[in-house]
Amino acid sequence: MLNEKTMSHSVECGDCPIRHRAVCARCETDELERLEEIKYYRSFEAGQTVIWSGDRMDFVGSVVSGIATLTQTMEDGRTQMVGLLLPSDFVGRPGRNGSPYDVVATTDLVMCCFRKKPFEAMMERTPHIAHRLLEMTLDELDAAREWMLVLGRKTAREKIASLLTILARRDATLNLRAPEGAMVFDLPLTREAMADYLGLTLETVSRQISALKRDGVISLQGKRHVTVPDFVRLLEEAGDDSDGGLLA
Amino acid sequence: MLNEKTMSHSVECGDCPIRHRAVCARCETDELERLEEIKYYRSFEAGQTVIWSGDRMDFVGSVVSGIATLTQTMEDGRTQMVGLLLPSDFVGRPGRNGSPYDVVATTDLVMCCFRKKPFEAMMERTPHIAHRLLEMTLDELDAAREWMLVLGRKTAREKIASLLTILARRDATLNLRAPEGAMVFDLPLTREAMADYLGLTLETVSRQISALKRDGVISLQGKRHVTVPDFVRLLEEAGDDSDGGLLA
DNA sequence: CGGACGGTTGACGAACTTCAAGTGGAGTGG
DNA sequence: CCACTCCACTTGAAGTTCGTCAACCGTCCG
Known part of the structure; x- marks a missing residue:
């Protein structure tokens, strides 16, 4: 039940495959260096749950490779996927402790994580990060609304x-x-x-x-x-x- | 077809009914003063379209009173509402020119608007605004995902x-x-x-x-x-x- | 070989849509 | 004051789509 997680060695941010699309996309070299200090990698095997709905969540992070899903489940077992997380997508919400969704790795998955507190502190000081996160969140909101049309009317x-x-x-x-x-x-x-x-x-x-x-x-x-x-x-x-x- | 809009006189931000919930919620007095300079009110009657999907949009703003809807329509006429905008909700997306949705007033509606360019400039200089907007956008994203469960499984x-x-x-x-x-x-x-x-x-x-x-x-x-x-x-x-x- | 797993297919039934008729209240005009 | 009409809403009957239940296939793996 408890998922063992494998720690992986970090890649240099400069060589990161999602460097230009993730939450760090707008960062300057010096900002990247500071991010580099607080980041760590986690790997998950296909099928592993990354976060359980309602669980306390002490990190946020980006999908580096692999695919994860965001799902909601009703008491009687009906489930609805509410997001498909691809490389460069962001997981977690600064300013909130739990995830309202299950996050599950559907393929082998590597994530670049930041402990929440230091990341939040860094966001305060680094408009490039906050700005990029806003942009990504607005994109996700558009995607979610597009999906509402699919679910409701198609x-x-x-x-x-x-x-x-x-x-x-x-x-x-x-x-x-x-x-x-x-x-x-x-x-x-x-x-x-x-x-x-x-x-x-x-x-x-x-x-x-x-x-x-x-x-x-x-x-x-x-x-x-x-x-x-x-x-x-x-x-x-x-x-x-x-x-x-x-x-x- | 073209909607006549009535200009209304602005309220002082300090007396604004949505002061504590809107995008300006975190602003200090001096920041409010600068917002005050670029804001203007617009009123719409019940049934009027605020923005047509695809139209160029030169402003962003907050709903002050009344209710508006966000809808998507397919070519054959099937429509899906993707958002319900209540007082304090934000309309428009900094960094993008058009709206992908129709925005329609379902009741008489008053909006507090900002021309997009000055607002974007102000966002750069005012972390309080950018931060609050991120928070509101994350809330909307959660609401949209909650609604996906409703549409897909209920x-x-x-x-x-x-x-x-x-x-x-x-x-x-x-x-x-x-x-x-x-x-x-x-x-x-x-x-x-x-x-x-x-x-x-x-x-x-x-x-x-x-x-x-x-x-x-x-x-x-x-x-x-x-x-x-x-x-x-x-x-x-x-x-x-x-x-x-x-x-x- | 046997079982587990992901996937396909068929028969049937339930839930929701479509088409159609009808109700009730608000506003208009005689 | 009473038609008359309009509009949002309700209700019924018939039709369609999709879900449910069940059997079955092929592959992988012990």
Whole structure:
């Protein structure tokens, strides 16, 4: 039940893969040095819980590699995923002690952590950090609201297509490609995790994936490897504007 | 189609009803004075659109009185409300030009606005503002995620009960009462607006309200005035923990 | 080999939407 | 004062989507 955590050796911030996207993105060299002093790495294996809902949380941090999920659970066991944490995403809330969500590693996961108190102190003195954190939080808020439309108004088929567009886009940006034409990527989630994200059952997820495959919107190699022959077609299936909905 | 806006005369910040909760909550007297110089009031009538999705937005601001909604619409007309803006809530995003949502006044509305450029400049120089805005944004993010659980996993009956608990709680805090025992308040939304918030049709909303009335969970005086004889009962109907789910 | 696990598929039923008719209150005009 | 109409809302009947229950497949692993 208690998750053993492996300490990993830190990378120099200058060489960090998420240097330009994480909460430290705006920091100057001297600010990075001070961050470097209070940071430490933690690794989690796939399936491990990083934080239990309601638990006291004495650190905040960034996902360096791997994927984690944020989920809420009702007493009777119904669960809803409320966030998908990718490399550079931030975990934890300065100024609050507990997490209202379970944070679970769905793949092997490495996090760059800061003890909360020193981080909060540093935020006070370093507008670059506070400013970047505000920017990231506003982005997450937009993403959460976008997802509310998916959950509230889209059909099962559109929900699946919406999830696939998100995964495809993210994969593209991580590999520095433009989201267009043919795209290939892996599903980092089980059918059940997809269902929890989309507010569906795993059976419905399975059926709709089969349907999209049958209709040529996607093809599968194995259960997890997806090919999207025409990204615009997928966007249409998701019910989105085909322009990709860029915000000014 | 173009909304005429009425300019109202500003109140002194010191006498402002949202002084202690809005983005300016942490400001010192001298900071307030500088804010006072760049602020102006705008009034909107019930039903007026404050901002159209995609429009350029040259101001940010706080709701002073009244209620506004944030909605997203798909091309085929399906709409999802993604936020309910109450007095002290903040509208607009520093660092971005457009709003991805329609903002609509559902009651007569007064906003305290700042032109975006001067406000952004002021944010740079005033950590109190940036800090408070971060705090408010994190609260909104939590609220959005809470709502994702409602949209994704709750039944129609639970959705209605969840909305009623939110409205009851807000009414209580505005009137400085504790949310417990018997509560009385007005519904500030039409059945259709409730449906858009909950991801339902207006008919389902109407039926479930009738059902809650029939079962004695609520009673109605007219269509809009609600009495909740037992708030804990309502929380149970919403599927929430009866402790109110306070976050540490 | 046997079991566990993730996934697929079918049959059936429940929950919610759709379509349609009808109610009640507020405002308007004769 | 009484139609008349408009609008938000209610209610009923029929239809659709998705969830539930259950059987089954293939792979991995001891």
